[in-house]
Amino acid sequence: EDDPDNVFLWLDIFALNLHQKDRSSFKRVKDAINISKRGVIAVLDGTALKASCCLYEMWATLHMRGLQYLKIASGNPVPAHDWDEAVLAVDLYACKATKQRDRGIILKEVSEKPGVEELNTVVKVLLTLRPPRVHDINLLLNGRYAKRVDLRIVHQWLAMPSRLSKTLWIRGAAGTGKSTVYSALVLELGQAASKGASTHAKPAVLSHAVAYNDTRTRIPMHIVHSLAFQLYNAFPDDLGDAYAAMGPREVDELVDVKAAVRALLEQPIKEYLSSQHILIVLDGLDEGTGDASAGMANYDDQVLEDINLCWANPVLRFVCLHLRSLPKNVSLIVTSRSNEPDSAQDYLEHMLRSFGNQSLTVEPVEQFWAAEEAAAAAAVGGGAAPVPTH
Structure with missing residues (x-):
């Protein structure tokens, strides 16, 4: 009652009254x-x-x-x-x-x-x-900060001639703005790609945010269906007939993640989109081992130092075992927590470096806020600007 925009309306059916005297x-x-x-x-x-x-x-x-x-x-x-x-x-x-x-x-x-x-x-x-209806809360919470993120590093990486089939890992401690960088990437690159055919600088963007407290975001099969639907949305003229001809029964029979990736992503890209540039952006890769009942207290550096715990992460396993089969015109950006950059026991980095034959570029999340911090420091004569901790 206090908020006129907060209205829930249940409709049994829209009544199309096609009476010849009523055209409303x-x-x-x-x-x-x-x-x-x-x-x-x-x-x-x-x-x-x-x-x-x-x-x-x-x-x-x-x-x-x-x-x-x-x-x-x-x-x-x-x-x-x-x-x-x-x-x-x-x-x-x-x-x-x-x-x-x-x-x-x-x-x-x-x-x-x-x-x-x-x-x-x-x-x-x-x-x-049937793409899963998982609301991307990161875009909602962090979209307003997107313009504050400096994406020059990403644009330079995208422009590299050898960028195809590469991985960019944006890492940092908890609360340092990784999800905000993800939001900026999806919003800016997604809008640029929608204005024309995909190119190195403007690839078609497929995104997914993993949340420790939302089981749906950590199910590999849900991720496959979501990415496939986004792929269709980016190239409806190229993929519409192929996906439509499958039918729900054929898709339901893809109970194995490897088979689903091959049928819904790998084969359509190879057959219809071999000349297009596609970028997959995944946020919160470390949160794939989440326990909603334990909350963030379930996350400590052990998950990054124990190879067994890394393999227990279904999303990380999905990336390293299944997304590696995608064609070379597909590249990957992931965000996650990490140990110190010089740590020899960061198995998350070890697994990402073994991601197929792809080379890995690692950037600390602080690099994406450096320009804002420098400007703020210059304006006040010292100090750093606050970074969103979402």
Whole structure:
């Protein structure tokens, strides 16, 4: 009541009243979608995928808000085989309507961008990959500090001719701004890449933040599905048909992480994106061994000095065993805590250096705040500017 923006609205269905004397239905649907700040959740079964009005509501969300605002609820009562057939058969042209006239009205409305064919593909890919709905809290908390981060080191690294198939590790102690640097990387590089084809300086950015207190962020299969969906989002024209043709049943059968990486990332990149430049950014690599009940107290330097504990980190194991198979036009940036730079017992560094045939560049996180600290010191005649500790 005190916050007018904090409103929860449950809708059973958007009522598209297509009465010939009432043409306000489309406007009402669009108004509802426009004021739904977090987006639209589609709760579907096989019947809904054959109804033109249901697909129209998804199209309206894509058309007005963008792909990231259309969320597909997971789980459905339909048998796997029937659901797979329903997804593969999604086609607005073949959808049913109470009256043929109603279907014609919807097709005419959808003829604008993105259009019927793209709508069909997007719905199929969403229902096939089912990307996990993990909210990237780091971007929310640290995005406001992003402009304070000095990313010149990253831009120089990106511009290196031999940069392809390389790893950049940004490391530092707890509370030194690593997640803020991650946010700056994703926000700045992601926006640059969205303005044109990927290049060395503007690669397509796929990101994932690992959180010690969120189990979902530490499940390798979830990470694969998230990265695959981001890859599709970056190259929809190149990958749409390939992902859409798989269907949810084929993806569900990829129970092994190695097989999932090969089918959803490695093969699509090799076959369709060999000339593109792709950058994967992972934040909090050390937090993969997290225990939500123990909190950050569960983290001490032992995890960085014990090779067995390193291998117990499912995210680190995922990076070193599975992401190494990705083609050479894919590079990696990770952030994590670390021991002292001269420590001979930092097994995290040892594992990253053995990441395939890639060479490793290591940068302390302080380098990304050096310009701000110097400017602040000059302004006040000494001292350092505070660094966000998120």
